[in-house]
Amino acid sequence: MGQGAMLRIYNGTPMNVRKTQGGPGYQMNAWGPPDNVNAKSAQQFYFEFNQGFGKEPGDDKAEVWYNLDSTSLSCKITASGSNDTGMFYLNFQLGWSNSDIHPSSLPYYIFWHSGMDKWKLIDHDSHSISDNIEDGDDGKYQMYELKLVQIRAFCKDDQEAINVGTALVDDNQSSQVFQSFINRVNNNIK
Numbered sequence: 001m002g003q004g005a006m007l008r009i010y011n012g013t014p015m016n017v018r019k020t021q022g023g024p025g026y027q028m029n030a031w032g033p034p035d036n037v038n039a040k041s042a043q044q045f046y047f048e049f050n051q052g053f054g055k056e057p058g059d060d061k062a063e064v065w066y067n068l069d070s071t072s073l074s075c076k077i078t079a080s081g082s083n084d085t086g087m088f089y090l091n092f093q094l095g096w097s098n099s100d101i102h103p104s105s106l107p108y109y110i111f112w113h114s115g116m117d118k119w120k121l122i123d124h125d126s127h128s129i130s131d132n133i134e135d136g137d138d139g140k141y142q143m144y145e146l147k148l149v150q151i152r153a154f155c156k157d158d159q160e161a162i163n164v165g166t167a168l169v170d171d172n173q174s175s176q177v178f179q180s181f182i183n184r185v186n187n188n189i190k
Contacts, residue, residue, distance in 0.1 A: 029050055
């Protein structure tokens with residue numbers, strides 16, 4: 001038995017997220033990402049590394065690529081272990097082109113994941129969802145979350161989306177317009 005956890009993927013876009021690549025992984029006991037996450041919905045899956053906690057994690061690795069319908073917008077989620085650190089990691093990287101993330105024009109795509117205190121514009125960097133996957137002390141698996149959101153999908157018009165995007169770019173996420181938007185997102189993606 002290895003170190004395992006759950007990942008819940010929230011799709012806050014008007015498009016379906018579809019798996020395009022990814023297999024069972026290398027030296028993974030479990031890796032079963034969903035084939036699809038429908039628009040404005042969520043799916044979760046269990047993953048487990050081959051090595052038990054406290055043992056050498058070896059080179060356990062698995063990844064999955066998702067696209068938003070037939071667009072060029074893509075996302076890669078990777079689970080891996082490291083002998084150097086003795087820890088298990090969960091990361092994601094987004095493949096949006098600059099024209100799709102530029103803050104001066106719609107649509108804005110943003111993301112949030114477990115452990116983040118603020119939402120961010122989608123970019124090309126690799127982001128750590130967890131630097132150390134741990135089973136819960138009570139025997140329950142840790143739940144990690146990844147939310148991908150198109151701002152316009154949760155706004156009444158383009159002007160509201162621009163106001164939300166401006167609050168994000170200006171690092172004013174405590175503003176009323178941004179907080180109202182986040183409440184709408186969290187109440188509408190189940």
